[in-house]
Amino acid sequence: MLRLAQARLLHMSAAAAAAGGGAAAKAGPIATSMQLKLTEALQPVSLSIQNDSHKHAGHSGNPSGAPDAETHFKVDVVSAAFEGKNPVQRHRLVYQLLAAEIEAGVHALALKTKTPAEAGTA
């Protein structure tokens, strides 16, 4: 009886930990907003947004080094919207789309901008 209760308790705490872990790994509000804007404007074939802020903890762009900091991102976008544009124009386009996020504290975006043909996904 007692053993059963203990097992139940263990099971519950494991579930709670899993839920908590899931929440921590979830994209923060800025990443979510970047994802939305880029998806809407560029209709990307693929889009990956990786939060690299922890690698820059203590650096001027991420002084707090908080685990949920959203200051440094790596963004890989494959979109037909980049066709006919040179790298500077492509990056400027992304920067313009994400101006609000940059204003709100995003310090650095490591960008990879490819067309579907360049990415070999066409």
Place this chain on the structure above:
Amino acid sequence: MQSAAIVGTGAPCVAATSQQHLCRSKLVTQLRGRPSVAGQRRTLLLRPQALGQAPDPAAVAGPGAGLSPELRLAIEQFITENKVVAFIKGTKQFPQCGFSNTVVQILNSTGVPYVTVNVLEDDLLRGGMKEFSQWPTFPQVYIGAEFFGGADIMIASYTSGELSETLEATMNA
């Protein structure tokens, strides 16, 4: 070495302090509006072929709230006088940001003479450069008075060989 001719003052930036001093004195002097000094430097430094090079229209376009006409002119002069300019955080010897460091290492490895401007020294310049280049982050690299790119573009073009081609074309222009 062509560096003396290109840097212009006859003092290629070798030490952190002189590098910092050169860049600061040139741009910041112009910023503070000493036209006689700036004008004199321009006549002295501008090479004939550089005169024909129009600055990137995209970089110059657009009225700027934070970018005064004087600053715009000073930046245009500076990137015309110096064939390769990296606007970075920190100095060549002590970049204060990983991305700026990457760009410095790449430029060092190419062996071309280049100057750096430390945007951390002057908020006006830092804000102005973002607007001038229409680029919200640093580093910002100018080659042949044109905006070439930030850290990602430097890495990609260094890897692809495009950077050396552009540098070669610019240095031989």
